[in-house]
Amino acid sequence: MWACLRFLHWPLQALGELGGTQPVAVVDGQSPRLRIACANAQALKSGVRIGHALAAAQALCPRLRLLRRDEVAERRSLEALAAWAYRYSADVCLSPPDALLLEVGRSLSLFGGWPALQRRLRGELAALGYVHNLVAAPNATAARVLAATHDGLAIAMQAPLLRALDVLPLAAGGLDENVVAALCGMGFRTLREVFRLPRAELARRVGPAVLDHLDRLRGLGAERLPRYRPPDRFERRIDLDHGVESGTALLFPLRRLVGELALFLAARDGGVQRFALVFGHERTATTRIDIGFLDPVREAATLFGLSRSRLERVELPAPVHALTLRADELPPMCALHGDLFDRASSEALDWPALAERLRARLGDTAVQGIASLGDHRPECAWRSVPIAPAGGAARAPVRMDAEAETASPPLRPFWLLSRPRPLRPAPNEILGGPERIESGWWDGGDQRRDYYLVRTRAGQRAWAFVEAGATDGWMLHGWFA
Amino acid sequence: MLLLSDSFDALPSDTSPFTASAAPAPVSLRPQPRPRRDEAALADVLRHPQVWRRGTALQNRVDAVPTGCAELDTELPGGGWPRGALSEILVEHDGIGEFGLVAPVLATLTRARQRVVLIAPPYIPYAPALAAAGIDLAHLVRIDAQAADAYWTAEQCLRAGCCGAVLNWLPNADYRQLRRLQLAAESSAALAFVFRPSGAAAQPSPAALRLRVSAGADATEIEILKCRGRFGEAPRLRA
Structure with a gap:
């Protein structure tokens, strides 16, 4: 079962301009042939329609504010929404320009059925401020098509899906404009009439791609959808209004960034091993703090505590105007389990946290293990080794010479x-x-x-x-x- | 310090029960409303290691790990290094066997997979010698810290409760800092050692055990300066 979230007036929504009280419209196309791509309620009220030429729209509504369509911003907003939707389904597909498809059949029992999931999706989208249509259907193509005209429709079975598709006008069938025009020219008005046509003849007239689409609508053909993958790196930036000099004032934006990182990590079920805090200054070059951990970390409180103690030990050369958190190394997280019976290993759970705290304050190389090496020279017979990360195997013993093993060790x-x-x-x-x-x-x-x-x-x-x-x-x- | 004795007067004056003593630890004897609780509270007080009751043995109250030196074990209450307490080792010079004093216990702990932490040791802990002494190097951690950070590090290691033993070298520690370490040690079951120069012997110290190690004519001498839960003159030991 697929749910489709279609965002209304997407060119305007993606620019964050839907809510205003002034008439606003987004124009698209090349310079002499600019057309209205999207208009808000105030503009529509004064007669502006989608597809109008720029001059006509301005004649109808002189106060109309015009914006250039930004497809990059639309794509970015859609990807941000996909990242949000990823927590409700493992199969999220972007359906540009303005829709997301979620495979929800496998999420229903987790979230307590479709009504509960629907309420939750709508509640969160309302909080984020997105106007949308939400439709569920047995296949993704049908969900996408139905979401163009319906809101709140939920179809689980094949028969009601066919009934709902039958009454759709041709123009709402998700077909190419030229195909719709050709079929209208042949006298067809609804999808039902097209479904009844003999396949071979239809294919000859409109091409096999259209036939495929009509099959997929009815659940007869296999769907191949590009699945959304959460990004493998994390980068967020907070710009500060005024230059911040004190470290304590930086803790607030830091806490927010780290909180976002923790949410991101939880969504992709991973941890972070190394990230960088970059402080932007007005004139001088940026300051960068690298923060590394022995083991992948995910909890916001841990991340914040460790970043904070590093931050406290850094001298910032100038007031900070922007703070960026960049994480490239996001290994999968393997949670540690305590041993119920073995006290020594259950205590080991605390050691990684302690080692991190010590490293944060004393420096990355302050905490070291010692190993002995098979060399006769006293200086070369030992070396510092990084401490074994918890959960990993203990350090492999360094092999000594066979001779050294058998003979009684010399006095050292x-x-x-x-x-x-x-x-x-x-x-x-x-x-x-x-x-x-x-x-x-x-x-x-x-x-x-x-x-x-x-x-x-x-x-x-x-x-x-x-x-x-x-x-x-x-x-x-x-x-x- | 509090004395509870059945026959107070009979206490011989020449054998003071207290060796070099720290600041008295406050022991509250507040009256409890109900008599049953009162007894329990009294029993608690009597079990306190700083309370000495004539005619009773307190040895079994101290949780300790054998030192590996039988002579020293018999002199120490509990028969070894006290857990959850600070042991101070005052060293006359480097290289008179002061680390050898603790090496057996470190070997015991690391072989039991407990972590041993060396904080800011004065020289390089030499891996071949440590391995030859039976110490499992996989459970030995060396932490480099500046003097100011060394106290903090020691306290963190003790409070975390994941170390079997924490060894510190604090040549300039004052009473307040040692007191903090002693409190941190009490919160854990770890062995806490602090190595200091023997010039500090005259200063008061909150450590539960204070040993002075000095070079004798042909052997290392160990002198018990203070030991919580032990009374009477201690003999000088030779190791």
């Missing part, structure tokens, strides 16, 4: 100095060693050192080395803490 200190420094005064006592570490000739980081476990005068146990073969020049490289 808990603390390593980031770079060796001279050990002064010379150590009091040598407790262990030497251990010759000679490696790295292949990558330019060649080392030849003799490492000792030594005790300093203060009683500290240090890991120190001298160059191979030397006896002096102690360098401190770690503490046995």
Whole structure:
């Protein structure tokens, strides 16, 4: 079952000009042959009709305000409405210029039947301020055709659909203008008369495309409709009336943008992993903050809290005149589930949130894991690794050399100095060693050192080395803490 | 601090039950309207770790994790590092075995898949040594933070309740900051360690446990400066 939403006076509605009290009309066409494409109630009252030439319309209604038709704006508005309609049906099709088609048969039980769904659609469209016709029919073509003339019609079965189509005049059948003129010339007035004609003869006179359309109207042919896909990126911009300098005043537009993003994410059942806040200034270049998460995030409160703590740490060079939120990475969301019995993993639910909070304040690289590597050089035997995102597998253990696994591990200190420094005064006592570490000739980081476990005068146990073969020049490289 | 004793007078004056003490924690003994509740409230008060009742053992009240050093375990109430409390380790110099003191417990926790967080350690925690000590590196997290952020980070980690142990290096902490950490630790079941230079031993501290680690002639010496729930002189331990 398909529902068709047809928006009335769409060229005017899309420009947001339908509601005024002054006569307004939209003109279409090339310059000397401008025609009225759409007019509001005031203009129609004074005699202006669709298709009138510009001069005739102005003669009938001197106060008529004229607007140029904007097909790009119409398309954009229709797409915005499709995004709205997507929450009621997984199959939304744009039917330009002025209609949306929704497959509602599979949504009925979720929304409590057609009357309830219809009430909901109409209520939300009224709140958004769109004037529309709403029709439901067993197939999309029929719904589209019936919506041109009817409002509130709901047909579920084939027989009443045929009765409703039979009485339609030819002009309302969704056929091409030339075809309608030709058929009228042959003396036909309603669709019923055309339906009764022998197929072969009709096809010869009006072409197979028209026959297809007539078949689809009656549910006899397969329909192929381009399905609407929600966009894969999100971008919204808020322009501010005055330059805003303080971060707190920016929180209001930020909250609105983040709220819209959260709605968008919920509609496409995804999360956001990375987005950018771009602050537009009047004269200087824009400021951009990139906000990244370890795991896809969707909740508005989380998004807002994390963006806020990043925003607080940014120095804005000039007053902000516009705020843009741009999100390109929108991976599918996989919700985490707690384990009922395993306490350790149920606690892991809190860790991603904590890690995000820490990263937001301390920086993206502040929270790190540690891994050991199979290298003999002390500096190369460890590295920082990004912490494993929750839900993902734990870090794969780094493979050590087979030799290192079997032999008893050499003595290593808990603390390593980031770079060796001279050990002064010379150590009091040598407790262990030497251990010759000679490696790295292949990558330019060649080392030849003799490492000792030594005790300093203060009683500290240090890991120190001298160059191979030397006896002096102690360098401190770690503490046995 | 509050004393409830059946025989107050018999308390020997030379063995003060209190080691180096923190600011007294307020314990309210407000009269309750109904007698049954009164008993319950009294029992609650008596269970408070800062209340000492003569002739009763309080050891079983402290939730603790064994330190891995049997001598130290016998001296500590509960037999180990207290959970949900701040343990302060005062270090004379770097490199006298101060991290080795906590390494066994970190190994226990990480192998039980609990997360251990090192906040602003003074040097690079050296992965091969940590792995050799039995610590599962997959559950070890190092956080780089400036001094001002380190307190905040520690508090967040403790309050989040998803860490098994939080280790801090706070050379310049004052009483107020430590008090905040102690309160944060009380809200969680984590082990909270703070490493400070031994010069801070003279300053008051709200930590539940204070150990001083110093280098002896041939071994590391551990001195219990303060320990909640434990009374009497503590011997110097050698490790």
